[in-house]
Amino acid sequence: MNHPFALALAAMFALATVGTAAEDAAVRGIPFKPDPPPAIDGRLDDWDSVPNVTVAATQAHCVYGQPKWVSAADLSARVWLAWRQEYLYLAADVTDDQHRQALRDRDLFRGDHLELYLDLTPDAPPGRDFLGAGQVQFGFSPGNFQQTGDPLADIPPQAVVFRPEQPAAGVLVAAQPTDAGYAMEAAIPWPLIGQLAAKPGLRPAQGFSLGLEVAVSDTDSQTPAQEKMLALRPEPWQRKCERLVPAALAGSDGTPPATVRSQVLLAAVEVPVGEKREIPFTAPSVPPGKELVLTFQARLDSSRPAGYTRGMRLTVNGQTLDGGRLVNWEGAEPRVNGELMSPAAGDTLNVPYSPDFDSPNQHPSYALRSGPKLCRYELRITDLVRHGGNQLILHNAAAAELKKTLVVADVRWQIREPVAPRPKRPAPTGPLPVVHPAAQHKVDYQLTRLEDGTVEIAIGGATFRVDAEFSTPEPAWVRGSNKYFDHQQEIQPCDAWILVRDRFTNRTSEDLPLMHRHRVSGRSPWKQVYLAGLSPASLVSTASEPANPTAFGAAETAGLGVLPLDDVFLVHATSFSTENQVGLADNQLVLKPGVSYTAQWAILPVASGDYFAFVNAVRRLREVNFTLDGSFAFLRADPRLGATKWSDRECADFIRFKHAQFVCSGISWPRHHGRYPHGTCFQQMDWTATKQQIARLRQLAPQAKHLKYYHCFIDTLDEACERYADARLLRSDGTHADYGQPYDRLYVPTAENTFGRDVARNVELILGPQPDGIGCDGVYWDEFEYSRYQYAYHLADRERAGLPWDGVSADIDPKTLRIARRKSSVELISQPFRLALARSILARGPLVANGQPHTRTMLQLHFPRFVETGSISRCSRAQLYSPIALGDHLTERSERDAYRVMLRALDFGCLYYWYNDLTVVPTHPHLTSYMFPSTPVELGEGYLIAKERIVTNRSGWFGWGDSASHEVHVFDDQGREVPKFQAPTVVHKEMTFTELRLPEDYSAAIVRQAGVRPPTGPPQQR
Incomplete structure (x- = not known):
């Protein structure tokens, strides 16, 4: 067949x-x-x-x-x-x-x-x-x-x-x-x-x-x-x-492991104390430039994790393998409890006591802070094997009185690319860039309206044409008013941007699908384009990211960008580019009969091809250069591990070294039938451990503010499906959406539905005083704008209850240009609920959120909001509001890992909040000690200039363009402060600068001295 x-x-x-x-x-x-x-x-x-x-x-x-x-x-x-x-x-x-x-x-x-x-x-x-x-x-x-x-x-x-x-x-x-x-x-x-x-x-x-x-x-x-x-x-x-x-x-960056080829030698074997097991194997011919590595997992069988001992010897063809052959260890590594663990004692490998291969890596005392995984061994054997037959011997070398069985699993050889460490870049010599804010930002451009209704913008010797097209159900694309809708356009030139308002009025008696596209075209191809803050490899691309809904094109002598401004356009927007165009499109807009709607957007001409000059202009347009407090750190309240097991000194140092103004406990403990207590079941849990931890930490670190985790879109109670049937987020196929597990069901709170009323009570419990409340100072709000799905389907009508239609959203068939089905933006229909609750929280204490604003309404509410960095490129989503990156929980396993993420976040002009707690326990102060408070003035590639400080990983002359004095803190490539680092003060044209010549992976914070008046002019990079 x-x-x-x-x-x-x-x-x-x-x-x-x-x-x-x-x-x-x-x-x-x-x-x-x-x-x-x-x-x-x-x-x-x-x-x-x-x-x-x-x-x-x-x-x-x-x-x-x-x-x-x-x-x-x-x-x-x-x-x-x-x-x-x-x-x-x-x-x-x-x-x-x-x-x-x-x-x-x-x-x-x-x-x-x-x-x-x-x-x-x-x-x-x-x-x-x-x-x-x-x-x-x-x-x-x-x-x-x-x-x-x-x-x-x-x-x-x-x-x-x-x-x-x-x-x-x-x-x-x-x-x-x-x-x-x-x-x-x-x-x-x-x-x-x-x-x-x-x-x-x-x-x-x-x-x-x-x-x-x-x-x-x-x-x-x-x-x-x-x-x-x-x-x-x-x-x-x-x-x-x-x-x-x-x-x-692979990890979120898609980089595959270095293994080129592998072969399993043995799935698993148990070796009693004092005994040996022989494993014959055939080795491949190792290609030039490659190396052969023996990998396996090993443990001494125990009912619970209990440290380690010298427990295993290996020989290949009669040659003993010592610790110097390990490729996944770099000498002794610090454990979570502060002690150092060496991987080997001469020719005997140290082996953990454990019931499995994972528990030691989760243990609050025995887990390593960084580096390799316990129970995992990788040793070079290239020089010991011969093509064809070979012999590996495993020997349980633990002390006989221990009576512990050696369990070895997943024994294999791997052909790998040898990884030679790249030498780091030294401090630069010669001239340095001068970086400081400027006093004015007026852009020299000319705006001309043409007879055909289009607009031309001239800047820096380049000319750009602005035009638009709109869909009708004919199906046809048109320009201007027609029998389906009236169109009026208003253009308002400003010093550094051009505001555009396109007003549409539905002339029909039916819901009207009205896609609109706005293009800015140059006369030659762009040198580079940025969509949603990222530069695609091709000049022809699209992006849909409400947190950074921009398109920017860099030409030879100038640049030009666009972004939507009103709530609906921000949520619906797709940014796009071609070889010589950048633009915005709303492919999801619907107008009710007789209704008018004004799409508001902006064009920003830039007198250079610098993307960050565009970013800073957008930030001024959006009025988002407000003060950011911090730093922030998670610290779980789990009676089984973590801070509840730490000494007072360890707890105080954790907060002090992370410089945490906000300390947030999560919801990993207690569990509700094995599930995180998301949603209304949060109110059924016993939060005694959290209350006790807050009381203890307030004594140890009274300056810290305590926050508790809150999420408004997930509910794990089984009975919630029926109780909140009208709030269920339904997918286009009619099924109830979830977060990946069937019990992590998604709902949409509104100002009118009972789910919104009930899930808001979590906040009252969080902020309520002890003993009845948890007694927190503020709230951490996870996934503030939406969770997983941005649109809800199968909405309420005369025959069924459900979520309301937002009145503006639908799937529109790209060929017929007609409505395929109505839908509601989760951001739009939940916004009144979220806005009111956020204002209520801010009136009582601090609020920190995950995710950047998706609407102008939310932009006007100023509080710290970070982005998660499972992929560091997500920092581009933070550039237009609150430039803060949360640590990468996928890769950070040590304070050195965290420092590397801090450096990468600065590449995007972002500051840093701490994420992992048990695996990232700092042993000294970090760059975050000098990051906050920060009132951003200007973002750049590798730096952020705030009124209070400059944080950078770049070399240059840095200052505020005035005579203020500077206090300088430089950190080395391990994240430790270098007290005597030479950072001379330079006075040039009556302006004070700090000269930084930083080797690779160094960073610095330049703190403006107290009592010095900050510059009054707005920022501009030079």
């Missing part, structure tokens, strides 16, 4: 030319997707910042039907993969000039579709059967995008499992038509992958290896048939596992 590609073309595969072996191909890193998880809705906004997109757009990528492939416009695709603990994610932006899909289930392969091949046993010996044990083949159909209401005619998106033949249980799939083809997203549960691959205990983790391929199939003829197919790897297809792309689960 002719099923999918891999089966239908067996004869062709058998004759295919042998390609490059998988072990010689580059390993593809599958990036971890930080919070929030992708919303599986067929829209690719969530994927803008996900790295390692693959473009399949050449004839070489066409591995079947190559003669029928015409061009990238005929068939091409951009493909992303990502992972989280719940799902493996796949997304594709497919260009297809003729979309055809008329079939379902296992016949869908004869229409347009995607296929995903997985090999979960890439280390198994070569020569295995293709699509045999440990391998899986999925198919994904985008459907036919019809919405007639006829279930026989309408084909929805669908997932199938071609091999092994089993149901695609729990797979989420969604698709949307696009101007060029279609976009598709899928989320595949890891338990299903484990079941299909006969790996029931499969758990995703960074470094997990697999083989994969993604194929994009095309059918252009009326007769359903698979005509051509593209693949990620541009090489001839073969029915061999080695043809698949070698891949590994």
Whole structure:
């Protein structure tokens, strides 16, 4: 039976030319997707910042039907993969000039579709059967995008499992038509992958290896048939596992592990005390420039973690391996309790006591603060092995009286790229840049209205044209008023920006879909563009990020950027660029009959191509240079571990060294039936441990303010589904949205619904005085704007209760330009509730939030809001309001790790709040001691100038453009202050500067001396 590609073309595969072996191909890193998880809705906004997109757009990528492939416009695709603990994610932006899909289930392969091949046993010996044990083949159909209401005619998106033949249980799939083809997203549960691959205990983790391929199939003829197919790897297809792309689960930056190839020697073995186990193995020929590493896990079996002892000796071909061969340790490492642990004593490795391989790394005393993982060993053996037969001996060398069994698992060799440390850049010599704010910001530009209604802007010898187009249900794109709506435009030139107001009035008696697009075009290609604060590799791109809804183009002698200003446009906006254009679009706007709406936006000409000059102008336009307090640190209140087990000195030092003005306890303890107590179940918990910790810390660090975690969109109570049925956030398919676990259900609080009323009571409990309340000084509000899904569907109508329509939002078919379905922006319908509650909190104490404002209404409420940095590029989302980066909980395992994130955040002009507590316990003061309070004046690449201080990781002459004196604090590449660092004071043109010549990974804080009057003029970089 002719099923999918891999089966239908067996004869062709058998004759295919042998390609490059998988072990010689580059390993593809599958990036971890930080919070929030992708919303599986067929829209690719969530994927803008996900790295390692693959473009399949050449004839070489066409591995079947190559003669029928015409061009990238005929068939091409951009493909992303990502992972989280719940799902493996796949997304594709497919260009297809003729979309055809008329079939379902296992016949869908004869229409347009995607296929995903997985090999979960890439280390198994070569020569295995293709699509045999440990391998899986999925198919994904985008459907036919019809919405007639006829279930026989309408084909929805669908997932199938071609091999092994089993149901695609729990797979989420969604698709949307696009101007060029279609976009598709899928989320595949890891338990299903484990079941299909006969790996029931499969758990995703960074470094997990697999083989994969993604194929994009095309059918252009009326007769359903698979005509051509593209693949990620541009090489001839073969029915061999080695043809698949070698891949590994990576961190959020998508960088794969250094392993090139590995082979399992032994799954697990137990060695009684004093005994040995011999493991014969065959070693490969190690290619030049590579090294062979022996890796394994080991522990001395114990009922609980209890420190470590000298417990293991290893020999390879009669040669003993000593601690000097370890590649994952750099000498002694500090443990959480402050003691140092050495990995070895001569030729005997130190081995932890533990019931498993994970517990020691979570222990409040025995876990390491940084560096390697306990129980994990990686040793160089290149010089000890010979090609062919070799012998490894494991010896339980623990003291006999201990009577401990040595448990060793996952023994393998790996061929790796040797990692040589790169020498760090020394301090610069010669001239330095001069950095200080300037007194005025008026931009010299000329604005001219042309006869055709467009506008020209001239600046720095460059000329730009501003025009717009609007959709009608004809379907047609038009300019100006028509029978569907009236349009009026008002343009207001200002010193440093141009304000634009486009007023639309619906002339019809029906809801009117009205997409509007605004472009600024130059006469030559941009040198560089920035969308949502990031510079894409291509000049042609789009982004949808309400926290930074900007588009900026840099020309040779000038720059020009745009951003929306009103609430609706901010939430709906897509920023875009082409070779010579930047612009804004609202592709989701609907006007009720007779209703008027004014889209407000701004054009900012910049007298240079500097993105940060544009950022600083936007910040002045938005009036967001308010004072930021800090620093901030999480410190859990868990009676089993953490601060409750620390001495008074350890607790006081934790707060002092982090310079934490805000100390926040989370909700990891206590649990509600094993779940975090999100939502209204928060009010049912016993918060005694939190109350006791606050009372203790107030005595030890009276200057600190105590905050408690709050989240308004998740509720984990099972009965909440019925109790708050009208507040449920429903996806487009009608199912109740969740945060990744089925019990982490999402709701939308409003000023009118009972969920909003009830979940607000958490705040009263948090701020209420003890003993009845928790007695906090303020609130930490997680995911302030929305949680995972920005839009809600299946809204209230005459026949059912539910969330209200926001009156302005809908999915609009890009081809018919008509409404596909109404929806509500979570930000807009919850805003009155959130605004009132935030004002109430601020009237009583401090408020800190996760996530930047998405509306002008929220911009006007000033308090610290950070961005999470699972990917450091997320700092771009903080540049237009509160430039604070939260530490990276995915990679920070020590104070040195945290310091590196501080430095990277400064690259984006951002300050830093601490995240991890138990794994990042500081031993000395850090740069954060001199970061706050800060009232931003100017952000730059590598620095932030505030009224009170300048924080930088760059060299230069730094000052405020006046004669104020400076107090300078310099920190080395380990994050320790260097008391005698030479930072001379320079007086130039009656202005005081500090001269900084910083080696790589150094930083500095220049503090303005008390009593000196700050500059009165607004900022500008020179």
